[in-house]
Amino acid sequence: MSFANHHVEPMQLDASIDVDVDVDEASDLSNSENYFQVIDSAPFEVETYASQYSGHSKLIRLMYIADHCPPLQIDALEQAMKYVKGHTFNVSMYLQIHGKLVAAQNAQPGDQANVEPLDNGWIEKQTKLSQIIFEKLETDLKNYKTNSIKESIRRGHDDLGSHHLLCGDLTNALKYYTRSRDYCMGDHHLFSIFLNVIKLNIYLQNWAHVSSHIQKAEAGEFSSNQANKSKMNCIAGLLKLVHANYREAAERFVKAHIDDLKSLNDILSPNNVAIYGGLCALATFDRDELRKKVLHNSDFRLFLELEPQLREAIGRFLESKYPDCLKLLDELRDAFLLDIYLAPHVKQLYNLIRSRALIQYFTPYLSANLNRMASAFNTSVTALEDELMRLILEGMIQARIDSHNKVLYAKDTDLRLSTFETVLEKGRDWQMKATSLILRTACSRNGMITIRQQNYMPPQPQQPLSNNTAKATNHNSNESSFHHSLPSNPQIQSSHHQPSSPGNSMVSCSPSSPPATNNGCSSDVCEKYN
Incomplete structure (x- = not known):
């Protein structure tokens, strides 16, 4: 469903191509069967995109692209198969990819000679090799436990967890990574364990466990390390994005340092940080925050250099060139919809950005022509009226719509009337408090209630001595x-x-x-x- 085929105007809210995304339920959309959007364009090269990631995250993202973008399906499946055969023992993933690849190639018109047959030799070889490595690692772990060497036991659990991850057994991998914590000897190893456990929970999309382990990792002494702090900020930003807490996600992402994320490409890439942080900041930050925390932030600007089109869109937004900004964002929309974590939130983020653009566009004016405004925002007058009506009802724009003349008027505020209303409100508040005090006093006087008084003794004023009063010596x-000289009369x-x-x-x-x-x-x- 391309925009050209359906004549959908850029950033139009009522386009039928979009699926409604509720902010409260956005965190569950990644697993929802009802949320499935097909992209008919090819917004990027699959090989370049896949080179940003490693590990199981690479396979997850490539499979998501294959399921949601028919033009890139074969390329994504071929890249996934190449990685599985060259770097993993994941036979089940290989069979799944091969089945989809055969179906996709058979659906293509023309010659079908490019269909790759099932590599049974590779399957048998990898299965045997995986079993041999597993038995060796299990034997080594038993020997380590016999010798009671904690460091060796921890390393044995880590090796078994990594092996299960290569085999595609995420549950057992998580089990071994979790057990290795009991044999941890230093802060560096403890942070590595937390990172592995968080990574597995992200693959399994157990976001509640991700949140608890992030809190534990940030509470540890090793969190003071700049590299560790930067990694935790990025992972916490991803968690906030999944839960639709866009402002908190932006606050996390803008604190990241690009040099600290080289070993995090099995979860996020620097391009993801730029996209997630830039969109969330554009949707929630005001102009000063955008300028200080995003564009003038020397650390985050390095991320934006990887996404020049998004950086230009943010710059156009700050320059109040909203049509250009929305047009640039619309060109990036298909690429964003092919991101497994960002796709469920694209519509909501774009709606927030568009609403902020409408508010800031109208703020300096007393009135605005709806026809010109609709032309500037690439939409129809009817759709614009619906958007403005929603913003007015939500209290985000103080204005009135003249539907007959197609003019938007700013709500005229009478300062004199406003002052009188404030004074009357204060008077009613004072009258209520005075009445309450009188009633309380009357009830206390008639014994209906008992008022507890504080034991407060006011200071006694000290009177000066008379002139004839003598003073005693301090010797x-x-x-x-x-x-001794006084008489003994009692x-x-x-x-x-x-x-x-x-x-x-x-x-x-x-x-x-x-x-x-x-x-x-x-x-x-x-x-x-x-």
Whole structure:
């Protein structure tokens, strides 16, 4: 279903060629049988595309292209078969690829002499060799366990996991990789184990396990390593993309460093990082973030150099040349739809990018002609009205549509009325709080409720001493002699002794004086002792 055959305008939202993608269910679309879109164009060369990947990821992506793009089906299957026969023991994958390749070549018109017969000799040879290697690795692991050498046991589990992966047995490979963690001796080995387990869970699309192992890997001490951090950011970005958290995915991808991803091509390639991060950023970042975090980011700009057309589209978006941006993105659409992880999210991402373009296009104006606007966005006036209506209802554009005159008017905001409404709202809020306080006080006064009061003692103001009040000295010797000189009458009340400067005299209350005040003795009932 090509755009030319169906006369679908670029970036048109209501095109029947697209399949509706719900954001909440986008993470399950990669396995959904209902999501199947056929691409009738050949957006890239299969050999160049396949050279970016290695391992089981290469086979997964080539098989996805073969299933969704008839023009590239034979090339993709031939590349997959070449890799399987040269680098793996995966006999079941070889049989599957050969069956599809024969069916595809028989469906082609013309000579059918190019159909490759089934290589039974290779199948028998690889089966025997795989069994011999497995038995040897199992024997070695038993010997390592007998000798109780932890490093050798870990290496034995890793070797068995890698062997099962080459045979296409992902479940057993994951089992052996997981067991090797119990015999890990250092941070480097621990990170390698986490990476292998995450890789297998991505192949199996167990995204919940991928998320838990990413958290464990980032919590480890080895996560401070720049290369490890960059790899985890890319894998976490892929996880966020699968779960349709596009902004968080963009934040992760823009933190990656291209030099740290050389050994990650069995999961992602640098081109994938550029595409995933660029599209997610274009759909969720504002203009300042796009400029600072994407185009002016020296690390991420190296990724964008691998995808010049996407980099140009982002630049056109920042220059407010939205028709050019959308046209460039539309040219890349078929290539994006052949990516196994990105394909379920292409429609949603393109819708978000288009909505942001519409909002930023109309923001500087008080009114806009819908005919000119539809021409700029390569769509019809009716479809544009539907898009604008959705944006207005969602509160993303403050405007009104004049369907008769085909004009979009910005909503006029009366500042005076807005101020009065704010004041009235504040008054109603204050009235409600005052009424509530009065009611609470009345209920407490009538014993209906009990209000707990905090034990708060306000500070007592300190009154100055009178002029006639004497001050006590702070010398211990004088104070001791003074106490010995006092009469032993129990009715005599002891006075407050205030420390004074050296040389001052001592004072004492007389027996007939009233009790001393808080600030010292009364002036008319004290006797002075020299």
